[in-house]
Amino acid sequence: MTPCTALRGALEVVAWWAVLFLLWLVLIGTVDTLELVVGAAAALVCAVAARGARRAVGGR
Amino acid sequence: MDDPLIVVALLLVAACATAAVAVRDPERQALVLAVLGTALAVLFTVLQAPDVGLSQLAVGSALTPLLLMLSVRKVRRRERGKGRTR
Amino acid sequence: MTRRVRRWVLAVGGAGLAALLVAACPALPPFGGATHPYGDRVVHESLARQTANTIASVNFDQRAFDTLGELGILFASVIGTVVLLRQTRDERRAAPEPAAVSLPVRRYALIVLPVALLTGLYVVAHGQLSPGGGFQGGVVAATALHLLYLGADYRALENVRPIGLYEVGDALAASGYLVTGFAGLLGGTAFLANTLLPYGTFNTLASGGTVPLLNAAIGMEVACAVVVLLARFLDQAVEIEKESGS
């Protein structure tokens, strides 16, 4: 895991996290702090899953 | 009252359920069951039961077909294997 | 008992059942009528506890004990599947070959996987506000994971999904549901009683006292249970083969 790939990995997770957090904001009705916290946590979990999935599929 | 909508949804479910019984081949039956799941979800939504409709959608659209088709594949592979070794 | 006799017995039994059903139908209240004795009481009770989704209030508050039964049914059925579909002595496990999947399908699977997972978590989190709940969201989240098998192959899915973790998650979530119930006992009221936490303001994420907690426990339990269930089916269909290589 050279620092370059680690950085790229982290960037990918952050990018997925931003997109998914926006999607969460679209999905919910009322916006308050608890919704944002839960949304941020859920988006982070899904971003890590997205990166894991892409790496698992690999170059095939 | 939107009776025509309820009648159409009920007829669709009845026709699809009959088709599911009439079709004998398991693979084709899994296909008809998937369509039946979708028709049931629409019927539940028409009858103002969105939670039940969402349950039917979640289970009937991808999970049930996957379980059915994996079982059919396992049985088919066992038959093909037995045929080859005999 | 020839086939013809069997058919006659079925016909007689069916006719009897049909007659009873027809006799019972006129006594039912009119379809779509305005009188809903149970509905009025349930809605009143659910609004008293600030739960917007009445079905979630029934599932996780007024009849939480029944949901404990459903949780037990799902848990027991998954254990049964794990025992039945285990790899027996005369079977061996062949590594799944990578499958050639066309590019648009693989790219679609990799994009929709996180979106479906997020939608599943959204449905679980907002169980007591909008249509949905722990069960529906858990199944959506679990199915989202298996897009990897559909978009690529079983080897990719196995790398991402450590099955032991999901089995532990299944057991943890089921016991989480029970512990939340016992908290009611410790708090001096009944088992699974919704009297401990404040009910919060209407239509927000923290409304409904223990309903969101039980919802989350059911959501995690169902998601892990479905992943374990599908893992066993996939193992049998894709990996495990008879010694004779069937």
Add this chain to the structure above:
Amino acid sequence: MNGWTATATAVLALGGGATVWGVATGPLGRRVVAQNLSTSLACPVLLLLAQGYGRPSYVDLALVLALLGPVGTLVFARLLAEDLEGDPPGARAATYAVAVFGATVVIVLCAVAGPGRAMVKLLVTGALLVAGNLVASRALAGGFSGSRHG
């Protein structure tokens, strides 16, 4: 029985009836396409019902169907790959017609809903619906060529 539910009834009667008949009879290739079309038709119907009943929370059902419908078709495409090689499923025109219909329903509903979070949610659902429909039909036509044991 406003305009929305009337349209939903018409689509359900025509589209639903055709897909049930299509999935119950005929060659395997056409049945699989009918299954794909059934989910791609049910999603706009659910959106129309959500608008007709005035309950925006029903859009969640359409969103979940737009996500999981194509997944169901991918399951069939993958596990029936060997049988589908015999008669590759055609019916391209029907798939595109349903995709166009889905898109128009979403656009009309967006126009009615007006700018805001609801409109973005409808657009997300519409995008998932059309993309899923096309990718699933692409997978049916031979997306899983080499998967003997996959």
